[in-house]
Amino acid sequence: MSTPNFDDFDHESHMNRALDLARESVERGDRPFGSVLVRDDEVVMAETNRVNTEDDIREHPELRLVARAFRELEPDERAETVMYTSTEPCPMCAGGMTHAGFGRVVYSVGHDEITGFTGGEPLIGSAAILDGITEVVGPVLNDEGRAIHREFGW
Numbered sequence: 001m002s003t004p005n006f007d008d009f010d011h012e013s014h015m016n017r018a019l020d021l022a023r024e025s026v027e028r029g030d031r032p033f034g035s036v037l038v039r040d041d042e043v044v045m046a047e048t049n050r051v052n053t054e055d056d057i058r059e060h061p062e063l064r065l066v067a068r069a070f071r072e073l074e075p076d077e078r079a080e081t082v083m084y085t086s087t088e089p090c091p092m093c094a095g096g097m098t099h100a101g102f103g104r105v106v107y108s109v110g111h112d113e114i115t116g117f118t119g120g121e122p123l124i125g126s127a128a129i130l131d132g133i134t135e136v137v138g139p140v141l142n143d144e145g146r147a148i149h150r151e152f153g154w
Contacts, residue, residue: 108145
């Protein structure tokens with residue numbers, strides 16, 4: 001098995017899909033987060049934030065994708081995937097990803113930036129949690145991602 005060249009993936013297209021999912025989350029009454037899982041440069045799974053509508057703090061799109069990937073993909077298939085996510089994964093989601101074995105995570109809005117929108121305390125970045133396990137890359141389409149958070153109004 002050869003590792004796919006993730007740099008050849010259509011990053012903007014996949015990130016735009018994650019950003020669209022973040023908008024869908026807001027329209028439904030949830031916070032502005034969305035994520036897709038991509039294999040062979042094709043979206044194989046997509047999830048939105050459902051914390052408010054499901055009344056469950058675990059319903060982050062990244063963690064939902066981790067759970068689905070464990071059910072639906074073998075470990076070698078997960079290693080060939082990239083998660084594109086509208087905002088850098090929080091420590092809870094990154095912790096879940098330590099077991100998923102994804103090849104890469106690509107985000108639009110960084111953990112340091114989200115603190116400016118939410119007014120919360122700074123969190124540890126996913127790159128620190130996933131160091132040596134999964135490559136973390138970003139920001140991609142940062143202006144577009146930041147616009148969604150501005151519009152949300154936290």
